Amino acid sequence: MATRTSRFNPYWLLVAPAVLLVLALYVAPIVNVLLLSVTDPKPGLGNYAKIFESDTVANLIWRTIRLCLITTVAAVTLGYVVSYAMLHALSGVRRRMMSILLISFWISVLVRSFAWLMLLGHNGLVNGALLSLGIISEPLPLMRNELGVLIGMTEYMIPYAILPLLANMQGIDPRVTSASRSLGASSAQTFFRVFLPLTKPGIIAASLLVFISSLGFYVTPAILGGGKVQMIAEYISVQLLVTVRWGVAAMLATLMIASVLALMYVLNRFMKLSVVFGGVAR
Amino acid sequence: MKPSLGGRINHIAAWMILAILIVPSLVSFPVSITAKTYLSLPWEGVSLQHFRNLLTSPEWISSFGQSLLIAIAASALATLLGTLAAIGLWRLSGRFIETIRAFLLLPLMVPPIISAMAFYRWWVPLGLIDSYLGIILAHAILAIPMVVITVSAALANFDLRLEQASRSLGASLPTTLRRVILPVIRPGILAGAVFAFILSWDEIVVTLFISKFDVFTLPRRLWNGMRENTDPTVAAAAVVLICTTLVFIVGFAILSRRRGEEAA
Numbered sequence: 001m002a003t004r005t006s007r008f009n010p011y012w013l014l015v016a017p018a019v020l021l022v023l024a025l026y027v028a029p030i031v032n033v034l035l036l037s038v039t040d041p042k043p044g045l046g047n048y049a050k051i052f053e054s055d056t057v058a059n060l061i062w063r064t065i066r067l068c069l070i071t072t073v074a075a076v077t078l079g080y081v082v083s084y085a086m087l088h089a090l091s092g093v094r095r096r097m098m099s100i101l102l103i104s105f106w107i108s109v110l111v112r113s114f115a116w117l118m119l120l121g122h123n124g125l126v127n128g129a130l131l132s133l134g135i136i137s138e139p140l141p142l143m144r145n146e147l148g149v150l151i152g153m154t155e156y157m158i159p160y161a162i163l164p165l166l167a168n169m170q171g172i173d174p175r176v177t178s179a180s181r182s183l184g185a186s187s188a189q190t191f192f193r194v195f196l197p198l199t200k201p202g203i204i205a206a207s208l209l210v211f212i213s214s215l216g217f218y219v220t221p222a223i224l225g226g227g228k229v230q231m232i233a234e235y236i237s238v239q240l241l242v243t244v245r246w247g248v249a250a251m252l253a254t255l256m257i258a259s260v261l262a263l264m265y266v267l268n269r270f271m272k273l274s275v276v277f278g279g280v281a282r
Numbered sequence: 283m284k285p286s287l288g289g290r291i292n293h294i295a296a297w298m299i300l301a302i303l304i305v306p307s308l309v310s311f312p313v314s315i316t317a318k319t320y321l322s323l324p325w326e327g328v329s330l331q332h333f334r335n336l337l338t339s340p341e342w343i344s345s346f347g348q349s350l351l352i353a354i355a356a357s358a359l360a361t362l363l364g365t366l367a368a369i370g371l372w373r374l375s376g377r378f379i380e381t382i383r384a385f386l387l388l389p390l391m392v393p394p395i396i397s398a399m400a401f402y403r404w405w406v407p408l409g410l411i412d413s414y415l416g417i418i419l420a421h422a423i424l425a426i427p428m429v430v431i432t433v434s435a436a437l438a439n440f441d442l443r444l445e446q447a448s449r450s451l452g453a454s455l456p457t458t459l460r461r462v463i464l465p466v467i468r469p470g471i472l473a474g475a476v477f478a479f480i481l482s483w484d485e486i487v488v489t490l491f492i493s494k495f496d497v498f499t500l501p502r503r504l505w506n507g508m509r510e511n512t513d514p515t516v517a518a519a520a521v522v523l524i525c526t527t528l529v530f531i532v533g534f535a536i537l538s539r540r541r542g543e544e545a546a
Contacts, residue, residue, distance in 0.1 A: 009373075009374060010455045011369070011370040011373040011374050011455075012370065012374065013370075014366040014367060014369050014370030015366070015367050015370035015371060015374065015382065016370075017363050017366065017367075018363040018364060018366065018367035018386060018426055018430075019367065019382055019385065019386065021363060021419075021422075021423065021426075022385060022386055022388070022389070022423060022426065023385070025401075025404065025419060025423060026388065026389055026397075026400070026423050027385060027388065028404070029400035029401060029403060029404035030388075030392065030396065030397075030400045032400065032403060032404065033396065033399050033400050033403060036403075078299050081292060081295050081296055081299060082296045082299050082300060084292055084296075085292045085293050085295070085296030085297075086296065088289060088292075088293075089293070097296070097300060099535070100300045100303060100304055101300070101303070102531065103304065103528065103531060104303035104304055104307070106480055106527055106531050107307050107524060107527060108484035108486075108501065108523060108524075108527065109484075109486070110484065110486050110501050110504055110505060110508070110520075110523075111307055111310065111504075111520045111523055111524055112306065112307050113508075114310065114504070114508050114516070114517075114520055115306040115307045115308075115309045115310060115520075116306060117508065118309055118310075118313055118321050118517070119306055119309060121321075125309065125323060128323075155302060155303065155306070158299065158302075158303060159303065187286060187288060188288075212391075215393060216393020216394060216395055216396070218393075218394065218395050218487050219486060219487065219505075223508060223509075232395075233393065233395035233487075236395055236396075236399065237395065237398075237490075237491075240399060240402065240491070241491075246403075249399065250399070253395075253396045253399055256393055256396060257392060257393075257396060260391060260392065260393065261391070264391055
């Protein structure tokens with residue numbers, strides 16, 4: 001054993017190229033951005049003070065958190081409905097539902113935002129249909145506002161909610177609910193008092209995953225918000241490409257990374273990340 | 283057993299939600315064949331003019347080629363590095379291994395906008411802004427986690443004793459890799475390569491920051507067209523983007539199902 005540990009393990013040579021590439025061209029630049037938050041434009045915590053001094057920055061952070069929370073609740077609720085149906089569906093039906101999930105998962109966020117743009121716009125297909133049916137007399141404002149952004153974000157996030165929920169539900173012994181039924185509980189009682197509490201870890205994991213992923217949304221708010229519903233990511237891009245203020249952007253990036261990694265750590269305690277991501281990759 | 287009323291309502295609701303996940307994305311298909319010159323459904327006639335625009339426009343054609351080249355190169359690089367890293371991590375042990383794995387998965391966890399900032403700032407002094415090499419490297423780094431995950435999943439089912447037998451019978455590490463490990467985990471590698479390709483093919487946020495004029499990928503042109511927002515040519519381009527993704531996903535699904543049947 002001693003000779004083994006002292007000898008160089010050749011498997012390190014396999015890991016080295018990827019690790020060196022990621023360290024030199026990914027981790028280092030990320031750390032560089034984090035450092036900018038305390039060095040640009042001058043050393044100190046000036047950028048962080050902006051959270052309390054600048055209403056723009058405070059509103060931005062609050063708006064981002066609020067929209068992400070609403071998205072999380074909506075996506076997890078809708079995802080729960082789908083997961084529950086998938087759990088009880090015949091295996092052929094379940095496989096068909098799964099393929100729909102995977103296809104939607106892999107259709108680009110750009111194409112999906114574009115689709116909502118065509119549907120929800122002032123002269124969009126939804127307004128057009130409602131007008132010609134005489135249900136409304138004036139186009140509804142479905143886009144270029146928070147409603148449009150929320151619709152786009154929720155639709156995008158539903159598959160992210162379903163995968164951890166389903167993984168959790170499939171781990172529940174079906175005999176538990178049968179036992180509850182045979183002991184005289186109604187189906188509603190069985191669901192609310194037996195099944196729902198058992199899916200709590202899945203609900204928490206799904207909520208964390210959706211919230212974490214929504215924090216960085218860029219494309220959907222930029223396209224469906226029409227510049228009026230700025231979230232942190234879009235604000236960062238304006239800071240970099242238009243006003244060239246790296247300090248504030250780096251500060252927001254640092255906050256975002258810190259929250260994402262902290263929540264990811266919590267998530268890992270409820271459900272192994274390999275289960276969450278493994279389900280995604282499959 | 284007959285499904286209960288609640289079960290039936292649940293089933294219908296689930297299908298409605300699943301429809302919302304797919305149907306809106308498909309709206310590009312009818313819009314792309316409208317006879318009008320603005321975004322509309324083809325009620326008053328069908329026309330292929332927007333596809334003709336797309337196919338005769340040097341800009342769109344060049345973007346299509348660029349995206350294809352970048353996605354092939356980036357997914358090849360990510361698949362090579364990610365596969366080797368996953369195999370290495372699988373056979374190594376020690377305190378640092380989980381940390382290294384976490385570093386390799388980092389590009390998947392960090393929000394794309396922050397990756398974009400980091401690459402942008404780092405690529406300027408390296409002279410990689412607006413170059414093929416810069417975008418290929420960035421996309422490959424973003425795709426490495428996908429490959430590490432799929433290959434690690436394939437390795438999890440691999441019998442360690444096969445590798446030990448091969449090594450103890452005197453096979454070198456390269457021989458063991460080629461003749462013993464790689465054949466068994468090929469489905470995982472294939473999955474990783476497909477996901478890496480799609481990731482690069484669709485990537486927009488990082489590309490927006492690190493490309494300018496010389497490199498103009500398909501999603502980038504789509505993004506610009508979408509913000510100007512009137513020309514159904516953009517819908518035709520979206521159809522091309524969706525179909526390419528679908529071809530890869532469906533092709534991959536058929537391949538892996540056939541392999542499953544062979545194994546059975």
